Amino acid sequence: MGLDFTAIDFETANGFRGSPCAVGLSKVRGGVVVEEASWLMRPPEKHDRFDYHNVRIHGIRPEDVAGLPRFGELFPEIGAFIGGDVLAAHNAAFDLGVIRSGLEVSGLAGPAYDYACTVMLSRRCYSLVSNSLPYAAEEAGVPLVNHHDAAEDARACAGILIDIARRNSAGSIAELYLSLGLALPHQPAFDPNRDGLSKATLTALGAAGGNGAAPAARPFKSGWPEEGANPAPNNDAEPAHPLFGQTVVFTGELAMPRPEAKVLSAEFGAQPESRVTGRTTVLVVGDGFVASDLRSGRLTGKARRVLELHERGQRIEVLSEGEFLQMVGGQVPAAAALL
Numbered sequence: 001m002g003l004d005f006t007a008i009d010f011e012t013a014n015g016f017r018g019s020p021c022a023v024g025l026s027k028v029r030g031g032v033v034v035e036e037a038s039w040l041m042r043p044p045e046k047h048d049r050f051d052y053h054n055v056r057i058h059g060i061r062p063e064d065v066a067g068l069p070r071f072g073e074l075f076p077e078i079g080a081f082i083g084g085d086v087l088a089a090h091n092a093a094f095d096l097g098v099i100r101s102g103l104e105v106s107g108l109a110g111p112a113y114d115y116a117c118t119v120m121l122s123r124r125c126y127s128l129v130s131n132s133l134p135y136a137a138e139e140a141g142v143p144l145v146n147h148h149d150a151a152e153d154a155r156a157c158a159g160i161l162i163d164i165a166r167r168n169s170a171g172s173i174a175e176l177y178l179s180l181g182l183a184l185p186h187q188p189a190f191d192p193n194r195d196g197l198s199k200a201t202l203t204a205l206g207a208a209g210g211n212g213a214a215p216a217a218r219p220f221k222s223g224w225p226e227e228g229a230n231p232a233p234n235n236d237a238e239p240a241h242p243l244f245g246q247t248v249v250f251t252g253e254l255a256m257p258r259p260e261a262k263v264l265s266a267e268f269g270a271q272p273e274s275r276v277t278g279r280t281t282v283l284v285v286g287d288g289f290v291a292s293d294l295r296s297g298r299l300t301g302k303a304r305r306v307l308e309l310h311e312r313g314q315r316i317e318v319l320s321e322g323e324f325l326q327m328v329g330g331q332v333p334a335a336a337a338l339l
Helices: 053-057 071-082 094-107 118-125 134-139 151-166 173-177 199-208 258-267 301-311 321-328
Strands: 005-012 020-029 032-040 085-087 113-116 245-250 269-274 282-285 317-320
Touching: 005 053, 005 071, 005 094, 005 151, 020 071, 020 151, 020 258, 032 071, 032 151, 032 321, 053 118, 071 094, 085 094, 085 151, 094 113, 094 118, 094 199, 094 321, 113 173, 134 151, 134 301, 245 258, 245 301, 258 269, 258 321, 282 301, 282 321, 317 321
Parallel strands: 005 085, 085 113, 245 269, 245 282, 282 317
Antiparallel strands: 005 020, 020 032
16 A cells, blocks of 8 residues: 545635635645646535635635535535545644535535544654644645645645655555554544534534624723633543644734633643743744744744744744634634634
């Protein structure tokens, strides 16, 4: 068995995972991209609102998908392209969640998938201050030109996984995960007649009142953000999740209360803390931060401290609030940046 897999990337119309408006796929055989596919689509009915923030990120507008098949109509073609492959995605918790939530709100069944997360693998195999797709792709020698074009992002994800397998002398995805002491993650099949809705879908339906309306905006609060308590990590969380086992600190003005963000991180197995120390492994930055700010210097004091620690050899990375919310399945507020 060679290095065979399909890389996938979704773009969404709004903060709900179940609102895909574009998908890109790259099929790899023997460590080489041999076939690609991409589609624009209308998101599932009642979840097809396009938020300004998402449009600003990926450039897809409602008129670009008007009259096109919806996700549920296209999924048979998407599924046929994937076949029985292992799926690879950069922040797989998000892209696999798009499939699951998209199926849930479309009332459709879907197959099980084994999958590889190139964020997790990048964290294990590279030493980057940000494991966002542009940084990891540059390290892998496949730099992005049009980030957030689904086809290009899928191709970059494929290149990252090929590079990491090469660096670890692994001839297959299973061999790579075994060499790193990791279990290959698995998303079970979904049957709408048997299985309940995922937390991300239930949260979205609750926030929208079940009708796809935008969740109410939180009132702005001035002053120093409240830190709140640091809850203990959920040791029963999924070990393959990119936050599991991490020590997380939050900085800057978040679009959600900082205590709420801490609870979310702990649910997925992270230990939240209130200041950057030698234990810190992840810093989540608000204030509209994006990874390119690491090079421009638009940083909080905590972020500058992270850069200093990283230069001294501490394995620590920076996430935007949008990346964090993608990982935990939260609604991405308009103030949070997606990378």
